[in-house]
Amino acid sequence: MMTPGKFIVIEGLEGAGKSSAVSAIKTVLNHRDIPFISTREPGGTPIAEALRDIVKQGMANEHVCDSTELLLMYAARAQLVETLIRPALANGTWVIGDRHDLSSLAYQGGGRELGMAKLKAIKQIAIGDFEPDLTLYLDIEPSLGLSRARQRGELDRIEQQDLNFFERTREVYLQQVAEKESIMLIDASQNMAQVAASITAILIQYVDNI
Numbered sequence: 637m638m639t640p641g642k643f644i645v646i647e648g649l650e651g652a653g654k655s656s657a658v659s660a661i662k663t664v665l666n667h668r669d670i671p672f673i674s675t676r677e678p679g680g681t682p683i684a685e686a687l688r689d690i691v692k693q694g695m696a697n698e699h700v701c702d703s704t705e706l707l708l709m710y711a712a713r714a715q716l717v718e719t720l721i722r723p724a725l726a727n728g729t730w731v732i733g734d735r736h737d738l739s740s741l742a743y744q745g746g747g748r749e750l751g752m753a754k755l756k757a758i759k760q761i762a763i764g765d766f767e768p769d770l771t772l773y774l775d776i777e778p779s780l781g782l783s784r785a786r787q788r789g790e791l792d793r794i795e796q797q798d799l800n801f802f803e804r805t806r807e808v809y810l811q812q813v814a815e816k817e818s819i820m821l822i823d824a825s826q827n828m829a830q831v832a833a834s835i836t837a838i839l840i841q842y843v844d845n846i
């Protein structure tokens with residue numbers, strides 16, 4: 637039987653450096669000749685990308701309710717997991733995810749204060765027990781991350797939340813790091829070369845220990 641691929645996820649607040657981290661992971665996998673695809677959430681399939689636009693931009697003259705945002709995130713995730721991630725893994729291809737379920741726990745559960753019980757219930761309905769094999773969480777002070785994100789361009793609907801929102805989001809991230817061995821914390825306040833070096837070291841160790 638084919639050895640299943642591994643699902644590696646990058647997590648963190650706005651401007652933590654997730655997109656940059658994905659490049660460091662790709663470099664390691666390419667060096668080892670490991671086949672992979674990369675995705676982002678919300679998004680990654682045509683339907684999920686359409687849902688992403690609603691979540692990120694909203695709609696003129698209509699407020700996105702918190703529970704609507706939650707369900708849109710999970711609708712996008714269910715579509716991505718079923719049509720892309722699971723089939724890839726089953727066929728031995730690794731998947732690099734720019735965000736996954738932990739983002740919802742943190743942003744909708746913490747930031748929006750919907751709470752862990754609600755999040756766990758909806759996760760179960762949407763994707764069951766599906767979990768990443770390894771998560772790299774890029775930890776950063778919200779103000780520093782947002783200042784980096786701002787330099788890159790206009791802030792979207794979620795990026796425009798106040799600092800308290802991101803403090804609550806970060807708290808859930810840190811709580812989950814403490815609870816789960818499959819989540820590694822990386823200090824994302826380091827410079828880009830240092831962050832990339834930390835990611836590369838973790839990945840090499842992970843790949844070599846399979």
Ligand SMILES: Nc1ncnc2c1ncn2[C@@H]1O[C@H](COP(=O)(O)OP(=O)(O)OP(=O)(O)O)[C@@H](O)[C@H]1O
Binds near residue numbers: 648784787829
């Ligand atoms: N360690 C770092 N030090 C300084 N600047 C950084 C660092 N990492 C990334 N940046 C810069 O900060 C900006 C945001 O980085 P990036 O897009 O990788 O973050 P992100 O986590 O993907 O953000 P988003 O959540 O908005 O997708 C970019 O302009 C990037 O070049």
Ligand SMILES: [Mg+2]
Binds near residue numbers: 654655734
């Ligand atoms: Mg990004």
